[in-house]
Every structure is written in structure tokens, then in C-alpha cells.
Amino acid sequence: MYALSSSLVRSPALRQGLQKAAANRQVSLKVVSVGSTIKDESFFEKNERLGRQMSPHLTIYKPQLTSMLSIMHRGTGMAMGVGVWSLGIGALIASQDISHYVTMVEGLQLSAASLTAIKFIIAYPFGYHAANGIRHLLWDTGRFLKIKEVYSTGYVMVATSVVLTAILALL
Structure with a gap:
């Protein structure tokens, strides 16, 4: 490394400093057994030993429209x-x-209302997932990504999914 470094350095004073640093450099290796490097503590035990706090969990967050819509999209899928x-x-x-x-x-x-309700429940995952999928496709084009637009398209998507599902249930 010294030969490469000194050839790139044009200053004689800096080159001399590199030579002195290389001459005074000492490297020592310590041999340790493999058993001493493997820890039997878990992730949580290590974090407790180091005094690290637990990361925030979902239980401390206030539910938001965006997170609920995301969870519903995965659930309907x-x-x-x-x-x-x-x-x-x-x-x-x-x-x-x-x-x-x-x-x-x-x-x-079953009454007509009962059959329609059952068909609505069965059709809702499709209606919701399709409407939210279109919303995601719009996002992929770079549209509606500002937070106000995300919320407004979220409300429009929920309304659209209910209308779409109602149409399917009434068929």
C-alpha cells in the first residue's frame, strides 16, 4: 500500500511523512477460540444488555387512513x-x-335482502382490491402522491369499492 500511496503523492514532505508512518506502524494479531466469539444470547437479550429500547410497535400508533387501507388491501388479496x-x-x-x-x-x-347481503360480503374483497389496485396503478404513473391527494383518493377509492361491490351483489 505504501508504494502505491507514495507514487501518487507529489509532495516530498508528505512522501517522507508516509515513509515514517509506515515504518512506525505495528500490527498485532490476537488468536482467540471460535467458542469465545459465538454468543448464546438472543436478539432481545443483546438489546437488553446494551440498554436499547424496544422499537415502537403498532399498538402505540394512532390508526391512519393510509395504514388501514393498506392493511385492507392485503387482507382482501x-x-x-x-x-x-x-x-x-x-x-x-x-x-x-x-x-x-x-x-x-x-x-x-333466504330472503332477497339476505342473499344480497351474502353476495355483497363475497364480492367485497374483489371490489375493494380492484379499486385500490387502480389507485396503485395511478401512483405508479407518479400521480396523486401528495399527502392530501393520497387521502382524497383513499376516500374516493372506498366509495368506488362500495359502489362496485353493490353492483356485483345486485346482479
Whole structure:
């Protein structure tokens, strides 16, 4: 390293200083066993020993529209995934065809309001996820990213998801 450094230094005084520093430099190595370097303490024990406080947790934050919409987006995505998997597996293991199960539901003689409510609950994850997905696509274009716009598009998205879901439930 000294040879490279001294060749790059044009000042004779600085070059002489580098030579003296290199001559006085001492390096010593200490051999330690591997067992002494491995700690058996957990992450939390280490933080306690070092006096580090626990990071803020979700329980201390006031819920915000943005965080609630994000949680709902993930929840509706998981609900749709579970629903699709359930329908697929159910179709594979069902002993009857779909008309048999439709007849069973018709036999329950549910009111029109009850059927609409059930269809609304089933359709809501799709309506919400689709509306919020469009909002995210708009964000990907660089639009509506100011905090006021994020909140206003959030409220518009919630209203749109309810309207979309109501349309699907009334079909």
C-alpha cells in the first residue's frame, strides 16, 4: 500500500511523512477460540444488555387512513386467494356437481335482502382490491402522491369499492 500511496503523492514532505508512518506502524494479531466469539444470547437479550429500547410497535400508533387501507388491501388479496383455492379444492373433492349445491342454497329459502347481503360480503374483497389496485396503478404513473391527494383518493377509492361491490351483489 505504501508504494502505491507514495507514487501518487507529489509532495516530498508528505512522501517522507508516509515513509515514517509506515515504518512506525505495528500490527498485532490476537488468536482467540471460535467458542469465545459465538454468543448464546438472543436478539432481545443483546438489546437488553446494551440498554436499547424496544422499537415502537403498532399498538402505540394512532390508526391512519393510509395504514388501514393498506392493511385492507392485503387482507382482501388474501381473502380472494383463500376463496379461489377453496373453490378449486372444493370442486375437486365435491361428490356432486354445482347444480346440486345451488339447489341446496335455494332450499334454504333466504330472503332477497339476505342473499344480497351474502353476495355483497363475497364480492367485497374483489371490489375493494380492484379499486385500490387502480389507485396503485395511478401512483405508479407518479400521480396523486401528495399527502392530501393520497387521502382524497383513499376516500374516493372506498366509495368506488362500495359502489362496485353493490353492483356485483345486485346482479
